[in-house]
Amino acid sequence: MGKIEKAKTDDLGVKVSGSARAGHKVELAQKSALCKIFGTSDEMQANALLSHCLKPLKADEASDEHPANDERTFMLSVVRDLAPRDPVERMLAVQMAATHVATIRSARWLANTENIPQVQAHYTGFNKLARTFAAQVEALRKHRTGGEQRVTVQHVNVSDGGQAIVGDVKAGGRGGIE
Template sequence: MTKPPAKQTKANRVSIKGTPNKGHRIVLSDEDALTDLFGCDAPEMASGLMSHCLKVLKANEASDDFASNDERSFMLEAIKELAPRDAVERMLSVQMAATHVALVRSARWLANADTLVQTEAHYSGYNKLARTYTAQMEALRKHRNGGKQTVTVQHVNVEDGGQAIVGNVQRGK
């Protein structure tokens, strides 16, 4: 029994081969793959965003020579999952993917710290990146809903001798 071909997602329609030293080759399954991934119409914008994805990675995180450490596909999948809707979201999605990779890198350094000075330095960096990522998520949320927050207020009258229950109530079966 043969396995059916994997469904192509926006991210797996784009693959990156090569190394920083020898150059990267971006392979597209079709002409619109890169613009679809970033959710834009202009190929120049998509190309620039792809370049930004590669620039933030260390050489061993963007290389065929270090497949187990390669973060390029992760970054593309992360951007695909965020599904940017406009220019602000496109740039923020690249920043969020880069921040996440840096956060994991920092956590690895923290886990391997041998001295108190190293531990403090890596903890500080990790903490700042974690806060930055949280701020980026909040910025994306606010951008997507126009900064509006929804609060539901309900008024309940309880007569003398009555009792009120606050919470979800379900009848037993």
């Protein structure tokens, strides 16, 4: 497998270095870079959300000493790409990024198991994390759409003598006088 270069931090406008033990150093291209990533104008909230992104990472996933495992920039890029629009979306985006990293970590552990009890334990954890991520995606979709579902019909055949309705059709009970 070829060498994978680390994503440019210029894209995010944020560079996180250091480690949990020695302390993380955050460099911002602009004062508002974190606010932009988290979709907020509140700098205190953006700083807290950055901290929440770093907390679930293992030491080797948030350290300059292990650049191949460093997930800090990835976590921030996921949140940025989800483009949170309100506090619920901001918190959910951080959870989704953390759940994804934990799912991949769990998959790695599963791939390196050597006996049946380990396989069962890691498979259970992986499965729960994967299902949690799917539930988070659905929660984000419902939050963004207000829970409404839309169905788009791409092709309709109407036979001779038939009728087609074009427009919003709402399912309801028996017809009545309105």
